[in-house]
Amino acid sequence: MSDAQEGRRTDASRRGAARVVVSGASGLIGSALVDSLRADGIDVVRLVRRPARASDEFSWAPGEAPLDPDALAGADAVVCLNGASIGRLPWTRSYRSELRRSRIAPTRTIAAALRELGPAAPALLAASAVGVYGDRPGERLTESSRGARGAERTFLGELCEEWEREALAAGPGARVVLLRTAPLLHRRGVLKPLVALTRFGLSGPLGSGRQFWPWISLEDEVRAIRHLIDSDFAGPVNLVGPRPATANETGRALARAMRRPFLVPAPAWALRLGLGRDAADSLLLADARVEPSALVDTGFAFAHPTPESAIAAALAD
Secondary structure, three states: OOHHHHHHOOOOOOOOOOOOEEEOOOHHHHHHHHHHHOOOOOOOEEEOOOOOOOOOEEEEEOOOOOOOOHHOOOOEEEEEOOOOOOOOOOOOHHHHHHHHHHHHHHHHHHHHHHHHHHHHHHHEEEEEEEHHHHOOOOEEEOOOOOOOOHHHOOOOHHHHHHHHHHEEEEEHHHHEEEEEOOHHHHHHEEEEEEEHHHHOOOOOOOOOOOOOOEEEOOOHHHHHHHHOOOOOOEEEEEEEOOOOOEHHHHHHEEEEEEEOOOOOOOOOHHHHHHHHHHHHHHHOOOEEEEOHHHHHHHHOOOOOOOOOHHHHHHHHH
């Protein structure tokens, strides 16, 4: 193992977090993370965009007013999970603006507050997505892979690059972790439309179906974030399941679990026509074989190492 990899390993003797600030706590990942932290007695403060109504809430207005650094002072980590749902379709021009604004403004606001805290700043674990790699058929993509270029770039990839730049602006005093999350194999995640299609026997190849789809279970997403909070890791980390799977493999696994056929194809042109090119290319047609190299190097073990396991857990939930 290289010195760099050794340096990224979790220090098992390090004290676990006692206080964590979470923004985007009402979302799928945020609410599950908050529940997990509290179940272990960890103090959680939620940043809310309304007047605070409870002792564990702190009101803020990202993009409209600075965040009081006192809201973050004394925390072990700040987890920024803000962002309008990419699953809401179509991505009209106004909704693409909302996708950007809802990610950039909160991250920028938190980074500015962390800079004010200087060396005493808590760690920042900032949401991003594996979409940052764009459309890269034939490549194995790890955290050391270059960014997408030219025709490889997608709308989501460009958004992720800007999103990550805002997080890195937190300054030298903060440990910054870029959470490059894969689509969640969950009923409220990427499975939501697929379950409906499969139930009615309408699932099948999307485009060629041979494109690699990164994926992760909600349980492993939350476990990985908690693992990284308590580690000394800094930099980008792919939160993605360890076994690469194509769109066809994932679709067939879901169809088998639901005992339904997997027969009805959706050509790429039809997906682009129905969803818009930006959404279709970013979410369904991009080919990205993303691997969790950095996460595995820290000693993380997956509860759901295959898409079949993640799908079974999601359907049983």
